[in-house]
Amino acid sequence: MDFQPTEDQRDLRAGVRGLLEGRYGREALRSAVDAAVDAGTAVDRGLWRELGGAGFFALRLPESEGGVGLGLPEAVIVFEEAGRALVPGPLVATHLAAGVVPGAAAGTAVVTAFDLAGDLVAYLGEADAVLGAAVLPVGEQVRAADPLTPLHRVARPGGADACACVSAYVSEGALLTAALQVGSALRTVELAVRYAGEREQFGQPIGAFQAVKHLCAQMLVRAEVARTAVYAAAVTGDPGEAAGAKLLADEAAVRNARDCLQVHGGMGFTWEADVHLHLKRAWVRAEQWRTAAEAEELLAAELLHSAG
Amino acid sequence: MDLAYTEEEQDFRARLREWLLKALPELPARPSPDDWPGRRAYDLGWQRRLYEAGYAGLHWPVDAGGRGATPTQHLIFLEETERAGAPYVGANFVGLLHAGPTIAAEGTAGQRARWLPPVLRGDEVWCQGFSEPDAGSDLASLRTRAVRDGDDYVITGSKIWTSHAEVADWCELLVRTDPEAPKHRGISWLAMAMDAPGVTVRPLRTLAGSTEFAEVFLDEVRVPVGNRVGAENDGWRVTMVTLSFERGTAFVGEVVACRRTLGELARTARANGRWDDPALRRRLGRLYGEFGALWRLTQWNVSESERSGGVPGIGGSVFKLAYSHARQELYDVAAEVLGASSLSLDEEWVQSRLSSLSYTIAAGTSQIQRNIVAERILGLPKGR
Numbered sequence: 001m002d003f004q005p006t007e008d009q010r011d012l013r014a015g016v017r018g019l020l021e022g023r024y025g026r027e028a029l030r031s032a033v034d035a036a037v038d039a040g041t042a043v044d045r046g047l048w049r050e051l052g053g054a055g056f057f058a059l060r061l062p063e064s065e066g067g068v069g070l071g072l073p074e075a076v077i078v079f080e081e082a083g084r085a086l087v088p089g090p091l092v093a094t095h096l097a098a099g100v101v102p103g104a105a106a107g108t109a110v111v112t113a114f115d116l117a118g119d120l121v122a123y124l125g126e127a128d129a130v131l132g133a134a135v136l137p138v139g140e141q142v143r144a145a146d147p148l149t150p151l152h153r154v155a156r157p158g159g160a161d162a163c164a165c166v167s168a169y170v171s172e173g174a175l176l177t178a179a180l181q182v183g184s185a186l187r188t189v190e191l192a193v194r195y196a197g198e199r200e201q202f203g204q205p206i207g208a209f210q211a212v213k214h215l216c217a218q219m220l221v222r223a224e225v226a227r228t229a230v231y232a233a234a235v236t237g238d239p240g241e242a243a244g245a246k247l248l249a250d251e252a253a254v255r256n257a258r259d260c261l262q263v264h265g266g267m268g269f270t271w272e273a274d275v276h277l278h279l280k281r282a283w284v285r286a287e288q289w290r291t292a293a294e295a296e297e298l299l300a301a302e303l304l305h306s307a308g
Numbered sequence: 309m310d311l312a313y314t315e316e317e318q319d320f321r322a323r324l325r326e327w328l329l330k331a332l333p334e335l336p337a338r339p340s341p342d343d344w345p346g347r348r349a350y351d352l353g354w355q356r357r358l359y360e361a362g363y364a365g366l367h368w369p370v371d372a373g374g375r376g377a378t379p380t381q382h383l384i385f386l387e388e389t390e391r392a393g394a395p396y397v398g399a400n401f402v403g404l405l406h407a408g409p410t411i412a413a414e415g416t417a418g419q420r421a422r423w424l425p426p427v428l429r430g431d432e433v434w435c436q437g438f439s440e441p442d443a444g445s446d447l448a449s450l451r452t453r454a455v456r457d458g459d460d461y462v463i464t465g466s467k468i469w470t471s472h473a474e475v476a477d478w479c480e481l482l483v484r485t486d487p488e489a490p491k492h493r494g495i496s497w498l499a500m501a502m503d504a505p506g507v508t509v510r511p512l513r514t515l516a517g518s519t520e521f522a523e524v525f526l527d528e529v530r531v532p533v534g535n536r537v538g539a540e541n542d543g544w545r546v547t548m549v550t551l552s553f554e555r556g557t558a559f560v561g562e563v564v565a566c567r568r569t570l571g572e573l574a575r576t577a578r579a580n581g582r583w584d585d586p587a588l589r590r591r592l593g594r595l596y597g598e599f600g601a602l603w604r605l606t607q608w609n610v611s612e613s614e615r616s617g618g619v620p621g622i623g624g625s626v627f628k629l630a631y632s633h634a635r636q637e638l639y640d641v642a643a644e645v646l647g648a649s650s651l652s653l654d655e656e657w658v659q660s661r662l663s664s665l666s667y668t669i670a671a672g673t674s675q676i677q678r679n680i681v682a683e684r685i686l687g688l689p690k691g692r
Contacts, residue, residue, distance in 0.1 A: 001311060001312065001313050001380045001610075002310050002614070003311055003607045189686070193686045193687070210675075210679065213678065216682050216686055217677075218629070218678065220681055221681065225630050226601070228605045231608075235310060241600060245601070248601055293590065296594050299596045300596070
């Protein structure tokens with residue numbers, strides 16, 4: 001048993017991290033936030049195509065279909081990096097649409113999904129298609145909590161059908177979303193640790209105080225447990241493990257962002273710090289594909305089965 | 309990134325399973341927790357069986373008498389023995405997991421020959437004399453003194469939280485050999501015979517009502533200088549070697565057991581109707597997800613140590629923090645499932661609930677573990 005990343009998987013991570021640091025670093029992120037607030041749009045089509053070109057969406061398509069021919073473990077590594085960089089857009093839905101919706105694999109199409117319960121859809125205004133749906137519904141834009149996740153309220157094309165649109169994708173959608181959450185959770189640990197090492201109070205870095213140290217340590221524990229769960233679910237492809245991974249990753253991303261905000265003190269409550277962007281996106285993702293309640297019910301059913 | 313076991317590992321598992329099927333029915337009845345001589349005999353008997361079957365010291369190096377098994381094989385061993393309901397390492401845990409590996413790594417040829425075989429054969433029991441009444445988490449502030457007198461050290465002081473002290477033959481003892489040195493220096497690691505004159509053991513009663521550990525008083529106890537492992541005043545470094553053996557695979561069997569307990573709880577809740585409570589059902593579902601992840605984290609840590617040549621990694625602190633909390637949560641949920649019967653000590657799991665309270669304290673409190681994670685993994689500055 002060798003449950004550690006292979007050389008190729010490490011290289012893949014390094015490549016994607018390098019690409020995103022160059023193409024979507026902090027300045028790009030902040031100007032995207034400004035643009036989103038002004039125009040209500042968040043998807044950078046140029047970046048989308050570059051991600052497509054790098055194989056981000058076609059990663060799991062067979063090479064015979066123009067894809068990269070890799071598997072879920074590679075996909076979660078790549079999505080973890082996108083979560084770290086806070087790349088906006090319907091990454092998961094477009095990835096799942098590769099080979100199904102024309103242009104998705106290459107990143108020339110933006111594909112969203114009815115992955116939120118209720119009547120809200122993310123990125124509808126910029127989408128070319130909705131995964132599994134024949135037509136693009138008309139929606140009315142609402143004010144979104146996450147500036148980089150524009151939301152529209154739509155009348156779904158029939159309740160049961162709307163469910164069918166995502167049901168075939170829900171396990172993989174949840175797992176890839178969990179990978180995004182893990183990336184964000186690990187990133188907020190880094191942000192908190194860096195700030196705690198720099199910011200001085202009472203004559204020493206605040207990171208020397210146990211109260212701050214212990215917040216940071218728990219952040220790492222949450223992120224590492226969730227990360228392992230995500231990797232394992234990617235290796236096994238088991239829907240129960242994917243649900244468990246989503247549950248733990250949602251919690252890690254949300255709670256880590258909150259603890260990171262706490263470590264930043266007053267600065268954490270400002271628009272200038274990136275922490276709120278991580279927190280708001282984590283809230284969005286926690287509502288996507290599989291909520292905590294759904295994951296827990298699924299796991300409970302499996303548990304009962306395991307006992308019987 | 310792979311969770312598949314190699315053919316060799318699968319073969320190892322199959323042979324172990326087969327052996328366990330034969331060995332377990334022949335075991336005597338489990339003694340009560342307060343019957344120390346009975347526990348000693350039972351645990352040593354199991355160790356002897358492992359020895360005879362070639363499973364003793366599985367993870368020890370071959371030149372120390374072990375099997376030199378890979379961390380993954382050790383993981384399989386712990387998983388399968390727990391699944392089969394085999395006895396836990398019990399009274400042998402200090403010898404097999406701490407003192408033995410330390411002597412194997414730091415001892416002289418003579419010391420290895422004297423102390424290692426009896427541990428593997430199940431002839432001698434060790435206990436750990438590290439903690440002191442005024443030096444628990446701050447281990448290095450220990451005050452038990454050893455003064456050189458000819459070929460002996462003369463030792464005075466006391467130790468506490470010493471598991472199996474009542475039936476131990478040897479104690480891995482930390483003593484201060486240079487009171488003038490900075491507190492992490494001036495410490496030496498000794499093997500002390502528990503029947504030496506001047507050693508008094510006083511059992512301590514735990515909140516579970518049993519005597520799980522003891523206080524050990526040392527009144528001018530003479531220990532030969534030849535029983536010192538490592539150089540004089542170099543005991544802290546030797547101790548760090550010992551402690552690194554404590555983590556890693558320490559909780560493999562328990563994670564397996566917790567998952568089984570969770571399954572039993574779900575079945576009980578289904579039978580008594582509490583399963584219909586969505587809040588409780590969801591808590592059980594969440595715990596199932598958490599223990600699943602903890603099992604994967606164990607495999608992750610084992611894989612990592614396998615790549616690093618068997619050195620236990622610092623990931624053990626991350627695991628212990630998450631696991632000790634989840635284990636306590638498990639028994640809290642169990643109490644909710646079982647209602648008032650959770651007040652009866654006749655229920656075996658109630659004993660487990662009580663003992664789970666030690667998990668955030670023993671082997672480095674959660675607070676100490678968080679400091680370790682923050683300082684050694686995250687690189688935050690040392691505080692006051």
